[in-house]
Amino acid sequence: MSTKRIMKEYGECVADTPEGMKINFDENKITKWEVLLDGPDQSVYALPEVLSVSVRQGGHFKLEISFPPEYPFKPPVVSFKTKIYHPNVSNDDKGSMCLGLLRAEEWKPPNKVVAVLRLIQTLLIEPNPDDAIEPSIANDYKENYKEFEKTAKEWVKRYAK
Amino acid sequence: MLPLFHPLMQRLDSDFDIDQDDVGFESQDKDIIPAKHAYEVDFTVYSPEEIQGHQDKQIAEVSNILGQPPEATAILLRHARWNKERLIDQYMEKTDEVLERAGLGDTADAHPPRLERIPGFVCDICCEDDADLDTFAMICGHRFCVDCYKQYLQTKIKNEGEAARIRCPGDGCNRIVDSKSLDLLVSANLKDRYQELLTRTYVDDKDHLRWCPAPNCVYAVDCRIKDKDLMRIVPTVHCECSHFFCFGCSLNDHQPAPCSLVKKWLKKCEDDSETANWISANTKECPKCHSTIEKNGGCNHMTCRKCRNEFCWMCMGVWSEHGTSWYNCNRFEEKSGHEARDAQARSRQSLERYLHYYNRYANHEQSAKLDKDIFLKTEKKMTQLQNTTGMSWIEVQFLDSASQALQQCRQTLKWTYAFAYYLARNNLTEIFEDNQKDLEMAVENLSEMFEKPIDQLQGLKVEMMDKTAYCTKRRIILLDDTAQNLKEGKSLVRSLVLVTCTNQPLGQWKFNVTLP
Ligand SMILES: [Zn+2]
Ligand SMILES: [Zn+2]
Ligand SMILES: [Zn+2]
Numbered sequence: 001m002s003t004k005r006i007m008k009e010y011g012e013c014v015a016d017t018p019e020g021m022k023i024n025f026d027e028n029k030i031t032k033w034e035v036l037l038d039g040p041d042q043s044v045y046a047l048p049e050v051l052s053v054s055v056r057q058g059g060h061f062k063l064e065i066s067f068p069p070e071y072p073f074k075p076p077v078v079s080f081k082t083k084i085y086h087p088n089v090s091n092d093d094k095g096s097m098c099l100g101l102l103r104a105e106e107w108k109p110p111n112k113v114v115a116v117l118r119l120i121q122t123l124l125i126e127p128n129p130d131d132a133i134e135p136s137i138a139n140d141y142k143e144n145y146k147e148f149e150k151t152a153k154e155w156v157k158r159y160a161k
Numbered sequence: 162m163l164p165l166f167h168p169l170m171q172r173l174d175s176d177f178d179i180d181q182d183d184v185g186f187e188s189q190d191k192d193i194i195p196a197k198h199a200y201e202v203d204f205t206v207y208s209p210e211e212i213q214g215h216q217d218k219q220i221a222e223v224s225n226i227l228g229q230p231p232e233a234t235a236i237l238l239r240h241a242r243w244n245k246e247r248l249i250d251q252y253m254e255k256t257d258e259v260l261e262r263a264g265l266g267d268t269a270d271a272h273p274p275r276l277e278r279i280p281g282f283v284c285d286i287c288c289e290d291d292a293d294l295d296t297f298a299m300i301c302g303h304r305f306c307v308d309c310y311k312q313y314l315q316t317k318i319k320n321e322g323e324a325a326r327i328r329c330p331g332d333g334c335n336r337i338v339d340s341k342s343l344d345l346l347v348s349a350n351l352k353d354r355y356q357e358l359l360t361r362t363y364v365d366d367k368d369h370l371r372w373c374p375a376p377n378c379v380y381a382v383d384c385r386i387k388d389k390d391l392m393r394i395v396p397t398v399h400c401e402c403s404h405f406f407c408f409g410c411s412l413n414d415h416q417p418a419p420c421s422l423v424k425k426w427l428k429k430c431e432d433d434s435e436t437a438n439w440i441s442a443n444t445k446e447c448p449k450c451h452s453t454i455e456k457n458g459g460c461n462h463m464t465c466r467k468c469r470n471e472f473c474w475m476c477m478g479v480w481s482e483h484g485t486s487w488y489n490c491n492r493f494e495e496k497s498g499h500e501a502r503d504a505q506a507r508s509r510q511s512l513e514r515y516l517h518y519y520n521r522y523a524n525h526e527q528s529a530k531l532d533k534d535i536f537l538k539t540e541k542k543m544t545q546l547q548n549t550t551g552m553s554w555i556e557v558q559f560l561d562s563a564s565q566a567l568q569q570c571r572q573t574l575k576w577t578y579a580f581a582y583y584l585a586r587n588n589l590t591e592i593f594e595d596n597q598k599d600l601e602m603a604v605e606n607l608s609e610m611f612e613k614p615i616d617q618l619q620g621l622k623v624e625m626m627d628k629t630a631y632c633t634k635r636r637i638i639l640l641d642d643t644a645q646n647l648k649e650g651k652s653l654v655r656s657l658v659l660v661t662c663t664n665q666p667l668g669q670w671k672f673n674v675t676l677p
């Protein structure tokens with residue numbers, strides 16, 4: 001396992017954390033990062049009805065990034081700890097994501113976690129229903145956007161406060 | 162091995178787009194080869210030696226055309242996914258580029274791959290920056306330390322089973338790691354695995370070849386059914402190792418249901434597994450006296466030990482009705498419209514409908530296992546039977562045949578229920594259900610006889626052989642009818658033109674789901 005690499009990546013992430021994200025890093029367990037993430041303003045995952053502009057509006061999501069022993073030859077594993085209604089996040093206790101960079105065939109060892117964080121953020125703003133892990137949610141998103149939006153927002157209120 | 166010829170295939174082969182490649186279908190033998198059934202497809206099984214032979218033959222052929230040595234030709238062919246026509250075209254058009262991309266170009270000759278130490282180098286993978294770090298890069302210039310490069314190749318070869326088309330580890334780079342670089346970087350203990358994977362690409366790259374999915378089986382099957390035809394034909398093939406599997410999806414034989422229905426069905430069963438779990442339980446209550454009854458054979462004809470009530474394990478109905486024309490165990494009765502007017506009632510009805518089919522599907526799966534258990538027990542006793550009756554080993558093989566027939570028929574019956582679940586009712590449905598019923602009755606009869614005590618078996622030999630043959634016949638009729646109508650596909654015109662020589666009612670299956 002590449003301690004040096006993970007430590008360096010952590011340094012880079014701190015210096016250049018994507019907006020609305022916070023990384024909780026435990027030096028005793030560097031292979032599991034906890035990431036706190038606010039649903040981006042442009043997305044359905046922003047917490048609605050918060051009036052004060054100074055308060056960040058996003059629904060608050062907790063996710064975990066874990067580094068497999070083969071890292072960086074295998075991609076990191078992302079799991080949402082907060083339930084989210086999203087075509088690319090599995091709707092189970094794992095909350096896993098498996099697309100783009102996060103797939104073993106796509107991942108290249110020089111790729112960095114910060115790119116993964118950016119990917120997650122992009123996907124919250126614009127889900128990718130064509131590479132969905134939850135076909136029924138993807139179907140909602142494509143064919144019944146109103147319904148999708150409603151459920152997604154309800155879930156934010158219920159789970160991501 | 163001789164490719165078999167199938168008359169129905171000839172009638173449809175323009176639709177099936179059979180390409181006359183290296184092992185084409187020759188039609189000169191058609192008169193001497195017996196006709197096959199509508200549900201059967203043509204295929205050939207190849208041993209590893211035969212596959213190697215095909216590869217060598219193609220390499221030699223292309224090597225001649227290109228004027229390249231066989232080793233280089235092999236690399237070029239793998240690089241071109243064994244598409245020799247395209248390789249030859251491209252080679253003739255832009256030789257240098259083709260060679261270069263496969264790592265065989267002048268640059269590779271002039272600068273054979275080597276390790277280098279570069280002052281001030283930092284490896285972007287492990288972040289090491291020691292001055293004596295050996296590094297490696299292909300012509301694309303993506304340079305990493307040699308340990309990382311090796312580790313990367315090892316992960317690809319060992320864990321992901323890649324060999325012929327491993328991409329450069331550089332971010333976004335699609336350059337294939339050429340064989341000379343691989344020779345330099347792949348460690349000795351991985352070379353065998355690497356060679357084996359290289360050989361495998363030949364089968365993996367050909368659409369008409371597939372490895373037999375049975376564990377440890379080394380054979381590959383050649384079948385010329387195209388993906389787009391999988392809605393119209395269920396290509397079950399039979400490997401030398403005796404495994405029956407679907408060429409379309411590699412799952413165990415699932416005739417008569419087409420691959421896409423099977424996929425949908427398995428997904429549904431997985432999603433609804435909790436709802437359906439209690440059903441496959443091996444114990445139920447007697448519908449009359451409520452004492453617990455355990456099922457320990459494949460047969461569905463249950464007799465309660467306590468009250469002697471005879472009932473059907475599937476529908477819990479009275480058994481005496483099952484042998485008569487009242488037999489209705491396989492058919493799901495749709496409730497009339499007014500009973501299902503509100504959403505709740507509709508959803509309950511749709512669950513009931515699903516459970517009806519799932520029940521029977523799961524039951525045949527379970528019963529096949531129980532039948533097999535019984536056979537294994539019986540096999541032991543067969544030796545005794547030989548001793549006590551003086552029957553020869555050959556003479557007791559009827560039990561083996563019966564067991565085989567039961568397994569195969571139950572496998573088919575199992576999938577008829579998945580198929581029926583997705584059928585929208587039309588004039589064909591009833592014929593299908595009748596066929597299903599006939600096969601089911603035949604199977605239950607044989608299964609019941611199969612559970613008879615060993616000392617009675619000898620006297621039942623003739624009857625059992627008859628019943629075995631009858632089961633097999635019913636299965637063929639069901640599969641044949643279903644397959645013929647499946648082949649009718651979407652175009653009615655075709656059915657009028659092509660199918661004139663049959664007295665079976667023909668038409669198209671109508672499904673209640675959208676399929677590709
Ligand atoms: Zn390195
Ligand atoms: Zn490269
Ligand atoms: Zn096999």
Ligand SMILES: [Zn+2]
Nearest residue numbers: 407409410420
């Ligand atoms: Zn299949």
Ligand SMILES: [Zn+2]
Nearest residue numbers: 447450465468
């Ligand atoms: Zn009873």
Ligand SMILES: [Zn+2]
Nearest residue numbers: 473475476490
């Ligand atoms: Zn019944």
